[in-house]
Amino acid sequence: MPFETPILPFMRSFDLVVIGSGPAGEKAALQAASFGRRVAVIEMESRPGGAMVNTGTIASKALRETALVASALRRRPIPGWNQGAACERMSMTRFMARRTLVQMEEHDRIESDFDDAGVEMICGRGEIVDAHSVRVTAPDGRSEILSAAFMMIATGSSPARGKQADFSLHGVVDANGILELDFMPHSLVVIGGGVIGCEYASIFAELGVETTLIEPRVGLMRFLDVDVRGVLEAGMEDAGIAFRFGRTVTSVRASAAPRCPTTGFEMLITELSDGECLTSECVLWSLGRQGNTRGLGLENVGVTADDRGNLTVDREYRTTCPNIFAGGDVIGFPALASTSMEQGRIAACRMFGIPFRSDLAGTIPIGIYTIPAVGAVGKTEEEAIAAGLKVVTGTGYYRHNPRGRMLGDDHGILKAVFDRETKKLLGVSIVGEDATELVHLAQWAIASGHGIEFLVETCFNYPSLSDLYKDAAYDALRTLALESADTSMRDAA
Numbered sequence: 001m002p003f004e005t006p007i008l009p010f011m012r013s014f015d016l017v018v019i020g021s022g023p024a025g026e027k028a029a030l031q032a033a034s035f036g037r038r039v040a041v042i043e044m045e046s047r048p049g050g051a052m053v054n055t056g057t058i059a060s061k062a063l064r065e066t067a068l069v070a071s072a073l074r075r076r077p078i079p080g081w082n083q084g085a086a087c088e089r090m091s092m093t094r095f096m097a098r099r100t101l102v103q104m105e106e107h108d109r110i111e112s113d114f115d116d117a118g119v120e121m122i123c124g125r126g127e128i129v130d131a132h133s134v135r136v137t138a139p140d141g142r143s144e145i146l147s148a149a150f151m152m153i154a155t156g157s158s159p160a161r162g163k164q165a166d167f168s169l170h171g172v173v174d175a176n177g178i179l180e181l182d183f184m185p186h187s188l189v190v191i192g193g194g195v196i197g198c199e200y201a202s203i204f205a206e207l208g209v210e211t212t213l214i215e216p217r218v219g220l221m222r223f224l225d226v227d228v229r230g231v232l233e234a235g236m237e238d239a240g241i242a243f244r245f246g247r248t249v250t251s252v253r254a255s256a257a258p259r260c261p262t263t264g265f266e267m268l269i270t271e272l273s274d275g276e277c278l279t280s281e282c283v284l285w286s287l288g289r290q291g292n293t294r295g296l297g298l299e300n301v302g303v304t305a306d307d308r309g310n311l312t313v314d315r316e317y318r319t320t321c322p323n324i325f326a327g328g329d330v331i332g333f334p335a336l337a338s339t340s341m342e343q344g345r346i347a348a349c350r351m352f353g354i355p356f357r358s359d360l361a362g363t364i365p366i367g368i369y370t371i372p373a374v375g376a377v378g379k380t381e382e383e384a385i386a387a388g389l390k391v392v393t394g395t396g397y398y399r400h401n402p403r404g405r406m407l408g409d410d411h412g413i414l415k416a417v418f419d420r421e422t423k424k425l426l427g428v429s430i431v432g433e434d435a436t437e438l439v440h441l442a443q444w445a446i447a448s449g450h451g452i453e454f455l456v457e458t459c460f461n462y463p464s465l466s467d468l469y470k471d472a473a474y475d476a477l478r479t480l481a482l483e484s485a486d487t488s489m490r491d492a493a
Contacts, residue, residue, distance in 0.1 A: 020292075030114070155292040155293065171268055189283045190212070193243075197284070216247065302321060377440075396469065418476050
C-alpha cells in the first residue's frame with residue numbers, strides 16, 4: 001500500500017500512536033498490533049525506517065560491503081589480475097547503487113510488515129497536544145488530531161554539527177550528508193574517531209581514498225579491549241588511514257588555492273589545534289549526535305529532554321508522563337539498532353500488559369563495521385579486573401586459523417576473558433573477518449554460564465573461524481597450567 005495515508009477531517013482513536021518508524025518505533029508498532037491493538041505510525045519522511053535504513057545502519061553497512069567487493073582482489077590477490085582496477089573505476093553513482101537497492105528493499109519490507117499487521121502509516125510531522133492526543137501535520141499543511149491510549153516516541157537522533165565547520169561549503173558533510181555526495185573524493189578528512197567516523201574512514205580508505213582521521217582523545221573508541229583496539233588501529237593504518245590523535249579542530253574553511261580539478265569547487269582546509277592544516281576534497285564531521293525532540297510538544301505533557309535532546313525513561317521505557325514511552329536513539333546510550341528494536345518490543349508489552357517480553361537481554365553484543373570489523377560482548381579484561389574479578393585470558397589468532405588465512409586476515413584476534421575460579425566465560429572481544437557474527441556464540445555461552453570446558457569439548461566445523469574459540473580456551477588453560485607449575489616449584493623450593 002502507498003506510504004502516505006490520506007488525513008481525514010475528524011479525530012480517530014488508536015490504542016497506540018508511534019512517532020517515528022525507525023527500529024524502536026517499527027517493532028513497538030508490530031508488537032502491539034500482533035496482539036490485537038490498533039496502531040498508527042507517524043513518519044515525517046517519505047519512506048519508513050528512520051536512520052537505521054535511510055542514513056545509518058543499513059546504508060553504511062551496504063556501502064561497506066560494496067567497498068569490500070571492490071577491493072577483494074587486493075586483499076586476496078590472484079597472480080596476473082589487476083588488483084586495483086575495480087576501485088580505480090569506482091564512481092560515486094556506482095558506489096551508491098547497491099546501498100540504494102538495499103534501502104529500497106528494506107523500505108518495502110517495513111511497509112509490507114505494517115500492512116500485514118494492520119498498522120496504519122501516516123506521513124506527516126507529529127506533535128503531542130496532551131497526554132492522549134497527537135496532532136499530525138501532512139506535507140501539504142493539512143492536519144488532524146489522533147486520540148491515543150498510549151504513545152511511543154521513537155524519533156531517533158541526528159548528527160551534531162560543530163560550529164568550527166562551514167557546512168555551506170561543497171564537500172563539508174555530516175554522517176547524513178556523506179550519503180548525498182555527488183562525487184567520489186580523492187581525499188577525505190574525518191573528524192571524530194567514534195563508531196560512525198571509523199566506519200566511514202574505513203570504507204573510503206578501502207577504495208583508495210586518501211583518508212585522515214582526527215580524534216581529540218588518544219586512541220580510538222576507548223571502550224574496546226586494549227588489545228583489540230591496537231589491532232584495529234594497526235589495520236586501519238595498513239589500509240592507509242592517517243591518524244591525528246589528541247588534537248581538536250579549530251576551523252574548516254575553503255582554501256584560497258586553485259579549485260579542485262575533480263569537483264570544480266574550492267579545496268577544503270581543516271586546521272588543527274596544534275596549527276597543522278590538512279587539505280582535502282571532502283570533510284566529514286562525525287562528533288556526537290542529538291536527539292530529535294525539538295518541536296515534539298514535550299512541554300505540553302511535562303516531559304523534558306536533556307541538553308543533547310535525549311529523553312529519560314525507566315526500566316519499562318516510560319517517560320515522566322505515564323502513558324508516553326520512548327525508545328531508540330532518542331533515549332541515548334547504547335543507541336544501537338539491535339537494542340532499539342528490543343526496547344520497542346518491551347515498551348509495547350509493558351503498555352498493554354502483554355506477558356511476552358519483560359527486560360532487555362543481560363548480554364548485549366556490540367558490532368562495529370570498520371575494516372577490520374569488531375565484535376564484543378560481556379566484560380573486557382580491564383572491566384573485569386576493575387570489578388574485582390580474578391581473570392585469565394586466552395587468545396585465538398586468525399593467522400593460526402586456516403579459514404582466517406583463506407580470508408586473507410593475518411592480523412585478527414579473538415580474545416576471551418574467563419573467571420579464574422569458575423572458568424566461566426565473562427567476555428569476548430574480536431577484531432577481524434566476520435567478528436560481528438562470531439560474537440554471538442560468546443553471547444550465548446555467557447548467558448548459559450558456559451566457559452573453558454564447554455569451548456574445549458565442543459567440536460567446531462573445520463576449517464572455520466569458530467575454532468578460534470577453542471584456541472582461546474586452550475590458551476587460557478596453558479596459562480593456568482604454567483602458573484600452577486610455577487606455584488608448585490616455588491612451594492617445593
